[in-house]
Amino acid sequence: MNEFIRNAAQVVPSARQLAWQELEFYAFIHFGINTFTNQEWGGGDEDPGLFNPTAFDAVQWVEACKSAGMNGLILTCKHHDGFCLWPSAYTEHSVKNSPWRNGNGDMVKEVVDACRKGGLQFGVYLSPWDRHDGRYGTSEYNDYFKAQLRELLTDYGDIFCVWFDGACGEGPNGLKQIYDWDGYYEVIRELQPGAVISVCGPDVRWCGNEAGHCRESEWSVVPAELQDCEKIQEQSQHADDGEFAKRVNTRDQNLGSREAVRGANKLIWYPAEVNTSIRPGWFYHTSEDDKVKSLEELLDVYYKSVGGNSTFLLNLPPDTRGLIHENDVKRLSELGQVLRSTFGCNLTSDAHATATETLNETHNVSRIFDGNQHTFWCPKEGTEHAAIDIELNSEHTFDTIVLQEHIQSGQRIEKLRIEYQQEGSWVLLCEYTIIGYKRICRFPEVMARSIRLTIEQSRWCPTLSAFEVYRSTHN
Known part of the structure; x- marks a missing residue:
């Protein structure tokens, strides 16, 4: 088992996975013919003439995303109805047959x-399910789908993500489509080698629900069998029932612990993304204008996803004007203000640290304060337990600590506790299992100068690239 755990500690992300993880927070934009029919899932028989967002403003979308602190945007270029937001050469069911422009x-x-002008990364969602195209359910449909992939991945510059869901229905001929996943991936790797393939893909794992629920321990190193697309499809939505987004499947709470990976034939780096919508639906509905998630709800998902070794994909559905609604824009701005003010002043900027053990000078414990994710502290190989004492320059009031592992070296830490010194005694502040890319620790406000991080369990040897202390402005 020790050799197995050592090997598990050395599973690392690809360059594309690392770049994706560092985006942390980005937008999903569900927009299309459904926006104009007040549907979540279109039937594929809609008249393209319905599509006419007369005030459409992509810059407004980007500015709303940036106000919240987002770093990317994924657009539903084609949803299940088959209507394309670009003038595809392979179908007439697109914007080229609409009155828009x-x-x-x-x-x-x-x-x-x-996005380019505003500094956001751009990604595409292309639904494999197509309720419009008559080839769906035949091998010819896979050729059509790959041709559309080529259009999107050739004509629009760098793409950071291709997002596939597992929705799969019956075609007009009564045949269920057998998706050529390997063929799809081949096209993506050829044309956009830097893009992650998400959910029904080998790079990014779906968290398992659309309710914003996050695991307490979200491991990035998991058994390779979790990449099985057919299993992902089985757990995906098969009906537009309105309840799916609220459903939380808790049976898979433990995917990467020692118990979960023991006996696995192969382990892979397969990190999680948390996706949910700012409203009950994924497309815009006037009836939901007063049902935008509260600031507290959004902060809770942010801290548990970005702060729990996942990323946060928040859906924003533009309205029939082609604009993100004022209520959503206001909430996004509020969210961004809280995040910027909370993480604007790191109290460890001139702190001092000592560790129970250090590998060498290159990995000195001072690396945890240098703001560089590529430098890190670690003890000697094989040392699984360690402690770090942090001395702030003076007593400070704080309620948030941010920890980051050097995930380029793997995900190692399995159990930790943080204490603060009060009147000469160490008092428990919080306890967690994993850190991974980032752990945001939240707790009731305390005042202290001395903080201790104790790593109680890790794989082979722990790493730490960041230890940051903050006082939030919103409780």
Whole structure:
């Protein structure tokens, strides 16, 4: 078992997975023909003439995302109804047959241009399920789908993510489509080698629900069998029932612990993404204008996802004007203000630390304060337990601590506790299992100068690239 755990400690992310993880927080934009029919899932028989967002403004979308602190945007270029937001050469069911921009528009291009100008990464969602195309359910459909992938991945510059869900229904001929996943991946790797393939893909794992529920211990190193697309499809939504987004499947709470990975034939780096919508639905509905998630709800998901070794994909559904609604924009701005003010002043900027053990000078414990994710502290190989004492420059009031492992070296830490010194005694502040890319520790406000991090269990040897202390402005 020791050799197995040592090997598990050395499973590391690819360059594309690391770049994706560092984005942390980004937007899903569900927009299309459903916006104009007041549906979540279209039937594929909608008239393209319905699509006419007369005030569409991609810059407004980007500015709303940036106000919340987001770093990317994924657009539903084609949903299950098959309607394309770009003038695809392979179908007439697209914006080229709509009144928008007199049939000469390309919404994907306008969103890409706004993202580039605004400094956001751009990603595409392309539904494998197509309720419009008559080839669905045949091998010819896979050729059609790959041709559309080529359009999106060739004509619009760098793509950070291709997002696939597992929705799969019956075609008009009564046949269920057998998706050529390997063929899809081949096209993506050829044209956009830096893009992660998410959910029904080998790079990013779905958290398992659309309710914003996060695991207490979200491991990035998991058994390779979790990549099985057919299993992902089985757990995906098969009906537009309105309840799926609220459902939380808790049976898979423990995916990467020693118990979970013991006996696995192969372990892989397969990190999690948490996705949920700012409203009950994924597409815009006027009836939900007063049902935007509260600031407290959004902060809770942010701290548990970004702060729990996941990323946070928050859906924002533009309305029939082609704008993100004022209520959503206001909430996004509030969220961004809290995050910027909370993480604006790191109290360890001139702190001092001592560790029970250090590998060498290159990995000195002072590395945890240097703001560089590529430098880190670690003890000698094989040392699984260690402690670090932090001395702030003076007594400070704080309620948030941010920890980061050097995940380029793997995910190692399995159990930790943080204490603070009060009147000469060490008092427990909080306890956690994993850290991974980032752990945001939240606790009732305390005042202290001395803090101790004790790593009680780790794989082979722990690493730590960041230890930051903050006082939040919103409780």
